[in-house]
Amino acid sequence: MFASSQCLRPIPDTQRSAREKQTQQRAPDTRSVFQQQYGHLGEWAFSPLFHQTPNCDLNPTDNNPESSLPRVAENEKNGASPTSPEGHRSSEPVEFKEGGYGWVVVGCVFLINAHTWGLNSSYAVFLAYYLNSGAFPDASPIVLAFVGGLSFSVALLIAPIVTFCIPRIGTQPTLGIGVVVQAAALIGASFTTQIWHLLLSQGIGFGVGMGFTFNSTVGVVPQWFVTRRSFANSIATAGSGLGGLVYSLGTNAMIRNIGLPWAFRILAILSFVVNGACCLMMKDRNKALGSVHVAFHKDIFKRIEFWLFVSWGFFGLFGYVISVFSLADYAHTVGFNASQGSILSAMFNLSQGIGRPVIGLVSDRFGRINVAGLGTLIAGLATFFIWIFAGKHFAGTIVFALFGAFAGVLWPTVGPVGAEVVGIQLLPSALSIFWMILVIPATFAEPIALTIKTSGVDAYLNVQLFTGVMYIAAFISIWFLRVWKIRELETIALSEEDVLRNDDAVSLTTSRRTELKPGIFRSMFQGMLTLKRV
Incomplete structure (x- = not known):
């Protein structure tokens, strides 16, 4: 009648005395409740000669307790407690099932990213127009580049403020603030006549709106997924x-057709309508997970692996910002027209849109840190060997633009990699610090690029070299992070089920160390050569 009736087996004689003592200590009304609900089965369950093992077969030769672990985990995932009969609903709230409404959340974050970061990526087109049209004749190229960097950096700078607001007013109201401010900033930019107007509107104002919108949603998608976390997150970032x-x-x-002011106004209307609709459908699982929304969690600062994670993002963002904001102006510098420049930026973004879900799917299969590191290395090599040597030809620059997925590998992997480093509960706090530090490359990457830019056909050579070096430095950082991860996995007693189902288990089980850590040189050697999935 009940699956639990098939899960009863005798206790060895050596364990009977301990079992009898436990039986005598049970409350009488607990026994009576079981008898009322399960009849003789309830009395049998309290017998000292038997004990209940969930989801096991009546096989007297099966004495391996680990053989039932996968089915226990399956029951727990579906809402049954490990000790409850199979098919019987627990009185506790049913645990969430992976995906579900989470796919709606993925769609919402996808559209929000398209109308925040995607819109911000078009600043490469704005910058090329500002530099070549004389729209702001009194502004230097560095100041104009600073506008795009300012919106980027302000969006990251206000991460602690957003982290502070979410547990107090909720995710949706915080997201709503960003939707309104971003649209208002674009409307304000349509009336600019001086450079300081542009700095306040398209720079600071747009950055504040984008920051509230982005930081409200960046940690939501990983809350809905475990085994497909990278894939779902990469779809959202695409x-x-x-x-x-x-x-x-x-x-x-x-x-070109309706002028700069009306272009800003149409962008404002589009972003307000789409982001507003997504705001109404957004749901998080902060309460269910007990997420820690503390802007500066002190324990995180003490962890060397976190700083390796930060340095990977720090150097990688230098390369990404220069790539995404410089392509349109680079096209003009080497002799391409404005239309070709916009095509280059479009191909760069198309590569990211198509490549990010693929990166997420592959990283779930082969390891999130592995794929993030490999993508960073490919971006650096593409900069050195494709952009530098083939970039003077339009076809060669198109090929480099198609490596945009690797140039922006930070975005689809930052959430899943961060969860592996600090755990899903501390992820909001960790990302708050992470984005605060990344304000530096976001602000100064493009001004640095225009500062080291020279003249002539090879004007961007120094910029290309600097970009490639930044990607290689980011790769070295995440390689050491991989060394740490492998070293930790070797010293933690995790079941196979834990490793397969929960990649951030290292951060949650540091008290379960069973042996001393291996030597650092051995770990570095293994991190370089082993094919382990991390």
């Missing part, structure tokens, strides 16, 4: 790539 594709082409066409 929105910025596809949004950048659409807005790079659309913005150039709007500026």
Whole structure:
């Protein structure tokens, strides 16, 4: 009648006395409740000669307790407690099932990224227009580049403020603030006549709106997934790539046909409508997971692996910002027209839009740190060997633009990699610190690029070398992070089920160390050569 009736087996004689003592200590009304609900089965369950083992077969030769672990985990995932009969609902709230409404959340974050970061990526088109049209004759190229970097950096700088707001007013209201501020900033930018107007509107104002929108949603998707966390997160982040594709082409066409002011106003209307609709459908699982929304969690600062994670993002963002903001102006520098420049930016963003879900799917299969590191290395090599040597030809620059997925590998992997480093509960706090530090490359990457830019056909050679070095430095950082991860996995007693189902288990089980850590040189050697999935 009940699956638990098939899960009863005799206790060895050596364990009977301990079992009898436990039986005598049970409350009488607990026994009576079981008898009322299960009849003789309830009395049998309290017998000292038997004990209940969940989801096991009546096989007297099966004495391996680990053989039932996968089915126990399956029951727990579906809402049954490990000790409850199979098919019987626990009185506790049913645990969430992976995906479900989470796919709606993925779609919402996808559209939000398309109308925040994707829209921001079109600043490459704005910058090329500002530099070559004389729209702001009193502004230097560095100041104009600073506008795009300012919006980027402000969006990251306000991460602690957003982290502070979410547990107090909720995710949806915090997201709503960003939706309104971003649209208002674009409307304000349509009336600019001086450079300081542009700095306040398209720089600071747009950055504040984008920051509230982005930081409210960046940690939500990983809450809904475990085994497909990277894939789901990469689909969500692909929105910025596809949004950048659409807005790079659309913005150039709007500026050319209806002028700069109305281009800003149409962008404001589009972002407000789409982001507002997504805000209404957004749901998080902060309460269910007990997420820690503390802007500066002190324990995180003490962890060397966290700083390796930060340095990977720090150097990688230098390379990414220069790549995404410089392509349109680079096209003009080497002799391409404005239309070709917008096509380059569009191809770069198309590569991100298509490549990010693939990166997420592959990283779930082969390891999130592995794929993040490999993608960073490929971005550096593409910069050195494709952009430098083939970039003077339009076809060669298109090929480099198609490596945009690797150039922006930070975005689809930052959430899943961060969860492996600090755990899903501390992820909001860790990302708050992470984005705060990344304000530096976000602000100064493009001004540095225009500062070291020279003149002539090879004007961007120094910029290309600097970009490649940044990607290689980021790769070295995440390689050491991989060394740490492998070293930790060797010293923690995790079941096979834990390793397969929960990649951030290292951060949650540090008290379960069973042996001393291996030597650092041995770990570095293993981190370089082993094919272990991390």
